[in-house]
Amino acid sequence: MTTTSPSAPGTDTPALAVEGLCVDLTTPSGTVRAVDGVSFSVRRGRTLALLGESGCGKSMTALSVVGLLDPAASVTGGAVRVRGDDTLRMSPAQRRKLAGPVLSIVFQDALTALNPVQPVGRQIGEPFRIHRGLSRRQALEEAIELMTRVGIPEPRQRARSYPHQFSGGMRQRLLIAMAVALAPDVLIADEPTTALDVTVQAQIMRLLRDLQDERDMAVVLITHDLAVVAQRADDVVVMYAGTVVENGPVHDVFDAPRHPYTRGLLDSVPEDSVRGRPLPAVPGSPPELSAVPSGCVFQARCPMVRERCVQERPSLRTTGDGRTAACHFSEELARV
Amino acid sequence: MTREKASTGDTAVPARTARPSWWRMLARDRAAAVGAVVLTVVALVALFGRLFIGDRAQRQDLAASLRPPSLGDGVYGLLGTDVLGRSMVARLIEASATTLSVAVPAVLSSLVIGSALGLWAGYHRGRRESVTLRIADVILSFPSLLIAVVVLYVFSPSALNLVLILAVTRIPVYLRTARAEAAELRSRLFVDAARTFGTAGRMIIYRHILPIALPTLLTVATLDFCFVMLTESSLSFLGIGIQPPDVSWGLMVAQGRQYLQTAWWITVLPGLAIVLTTVSATVLAAWARLATDPAQRWRLTLPKKRRTASAPVPPEMIP
Numbered sequence: 001m002t003t004t005s006p007s008a009p010g011t012d013t014p015a016l017a018v019e020g021l022c023v024d025l026t027t028p029s030g031t032v033r034a035v036d037g038v039s040f041s042v043r044r045g046r047t048l049a050l051l052g053e054s055g056c057g058k059s060m061t062a063l064s065v066v067g068l069l070d071p072a073a074s075v076t077g078g079a080v081r082v083r084g085d086d087t088l089r090m091s092p093a094q095r096r097k098l099a100g101p102v103l104s105i106v107f108q109d110a111l112t113a114l115n116p117v118q119p120v121g122r123q124i125g126e127p128f129r130i131h132r133g134l135s136r137r138q139a140l141e142e143a144i145e146l147m148t149r150v151g152i153p154e155p156r157q158r159a160r161s162y163p164h165q166f167s168g169g170m171r172q173r174l175l176i177a178m179a180v181a182l183a184p185d186v187l188i189a190d191e192p193t194t195a196l197d198v199t200v201q202a203q204i205m206r207l208l209r210d211l212q213d214e215r216d217m218a219v220v221l222i223t224h225d226l227a228v229v230a231q232r233a234d235d236v237v238v239m240y241a242g243t244v245v246e247n248g249p250v251h252d253v254f255d256a257p258r259h260p261y262t263r264g265l266l267d268s269v270p271e272d273s274v275r276g277r278p279l280p281a282v283p284g285s286p287p288e289l290s291a292v293p294s295g296c297v298f299q300a301r302c303p304m305v306r307e308r309c310v311q312e313r314p315s316l317r318t319t320g321d322g323r324t325a326a327c328h329f330s331e332e333l334a335r336v
Numbered sequence: 337m338t339r340e341k342a343s344t345g346d347t348a349v350p351a352r353t354a355r356p357s358w359w360r361m362l363a364r365d366r367a368a369a370v371g372a373v374v375l376t377v378v379a380l381v382a383l384f385g386r387l388f389i390g391d392r393a394q395r396q397d398l399a400a401s402l403r404p405p406s407l408g409d410g411v412y413g414l415l416g417t418d419v420l421g422r423s424m425v426a427r428l429i430e431a432s433a434t435t436l437s438v439a440v441p442a443v444l445s446s447l448v449i450g451s452a453l454g455l456w457a458g459y460h461r462g463r464r465e466s467v468t469l470r471i472a473d474v475i476l477s478f479p480s481l482l483i484a485v486v487v488l489y490v491f492s493p494s495a496l497n498l499v500l501i502l503a504v505t506r507i508p509v510y511l512r513t514a515r516a517e518a519a520e521l522r523s524r525l526f527v528d529a530a531r532t533f534g535t536a537g538r539m540i541i542y543r544h545i546l547p548i549a550l551p552t553l554l555t556v557a558t559l560d561f562c563f564v565m566l567t568e569s570s571l572s573f574l575g576i577g578i579q580p581p582d583v584s585w586g587l588m589v590a591q592g593r594q595y596l597q598t599a600w601w602i603t604v605l606p607g608l609a610i611v612l613t614t615v616s617a618t619v620l621a622a623w624a625r626l627a628t629d630p631a632q633r634w635r636l637t638l639p640k641k642r643r644t645a646s647a648p649v650p651p652e653m654i655p
Contacts, residue, residue, distance in 0.1 A: 097534065100533035126530065
């Protein structure tokens with residue numbers, strides 16, 4: 001049943017490759033396309049950031065990669081290749097084999113992602129019991145080791161505590177411990193620091209980086225935090241209204257954005273704004289998914305919108321070394 | 337549990353990381369402790385009572401008919417006698433065994449079967465859920481007493497048949513509760529999280545959904561315990577339940593009704609036994625609900641005075 005890609009999984013096969021992913025949502029007022037032809041790939045040891053504002057389809061993309069989509073949503077096209085094999089065409093049993101040792105996810109809300117009535121030691125040990133068939137006691141030992149690794153003080157005693165007895169940062173560490181338990185090739189981090197304060201955020205991001213270096217994982221970082229992307233990611237995929245609008249190495253993209261939306265996002269960082277003046281922001285709000293315009297998805301908020309943008313949707317074109325952007329006028333933007 | 341307590345005693349770990357022992361939590365809740373004692377006594381009497389009373393529950397003595405409870409007639413006359421002069425003490429003991437041997441298996445089997453089906457249906461949704469629920473509806477749509485009458489009339493009214501029919505008619509109660517719990521819990525993030533590292537469906541039900549649904553199901557079961565005992569007594573009253581000379585609490589209530597004005601003890605005492613047992617079970621279930629909830633458990637470790645509704649959250653519980 002597995003579709004193997006022509007090239008055998010080697011060093012040059014990306015750990016995770018999403019190709020033209022489309023996800024449809026069934027709503028009372030009809031079907032809307034929440035994710036429209038999203039493509040990206042990430043190699044082991046590299047970090048890819050999925051950047052975009054709320055509702056642009058980042059999380060939906062992540063959930064379809066790990067196979068946790070709601071029944072209301074369905075993948076209608078594309079492929080999710082993990083080490084070359086398309087997970088969307090696998091049987092549930094095959095997917096379960098991948099889930100954990102190959103592909104895992106860290107959720108945003110650590111409190112609800114942990115079972116409230118189970119001691120954390122047992123929860124963190126669960127992947128070991130499922131995939132390695134360890135006994136409860138052995139799994140607990142592994143869990144304690146992992147808790148030590150992610151920086152939980154007194155792990156042996158704390159393994160008996162319940163999630164509500166930990167602070168937010170500690171809970172996020174626990175969740176990360178659970179996700180990296182089986183040393184996956186690909187780790188998806190869905191806004192792992194959004195619920196945390198800045199100092200804890202920095203600690204968590206450092207922990208993620210250390211674990212990534214240690215285990216040579218590919219990390220997909222889903223976030224709307226530009227600073228995190230700039231510090232942490234190697235490549236960035238900017239999403240808007242379910243589509244990829246720009247893609248490329250973080251430094252290049254942030255230095256010289258080739259899409260007006262990326263430019264708008266970067267301009268709205270309050271760092272170099274002048275006191276007393278309103279903060280620059282991208283005007284308006286993203287289109288309703290049920291009413292995405294036929295031309296460019298960004299036309300309603302674009303400062304440089306023209307006739308052509310209304311009539312024709314720009315395709316994702318190569319704009320330079322390893323970069324793509326979906327704008328008719330990206331060259332013009334580059335000159336400004 | 338005592339092991340956990342001991343291991344934290346000499347380290348610097350705050351006591352909250354370990355679960356306080358069940359005994360200590362039970363001792364803190366006086367009502368639950370009394371309930372536990374009552375249930376233990378009832379269970380012991382039901383198990384071993386027959387060894388002591390011999391055939392006194394059946395031995396008739398028409399000369400001693402309808403004697404009121406008194407202290408003068410020895411142990412067996414303590415609670416008076418019934419219309420045939422049989423000792424009420426002996427009959428209550430004999431009946432406890434019969435009653436529990438019908439009610440406990442009936443409640444347990446309907447709890448296990450109903451919960452398992454309900455959790456399975458609620459977790460998987462879809463066609464499995466519809467089919468299971470429709471079967472439950474079919475069972476519910478018949479008055480349970482009617483099914484019991486028909487079945488027990490056609491087959492012989494033995495204790496086993498009684499257990500079976502009571503179990504089958506009560507399955508939908510657990511099934512629907514369990515399904516509702518599972519349907520809600522399956523969408524929780526920690527169930528998704530378990531799925532992301534490859535936990536199979538039945539393991540998710542067992543490890544993540546059952547522990548949360550169980551306290552609710554146990555509470556339903558203790559209430560149902562009362563219902564099953566009363567149904568058994570109605571069936572016995574109709575003559576298709578427990579057959580004399582066997583005796584159950586429900587049957588005693590039913591038989592004593594005609595003497596209610598002259599000999600209240602024949603009806604009231606077995607009725608009291610039913611009430612005491614079910615109230616104890618309910619109180620204990622309420623305690624168990626609290627004691628099995630990690631976020632609520634600390635309430636049972638506080639001294640009585642501080643455990644009121646206005647009790648502040650202890651500082652170490654604030655994350």
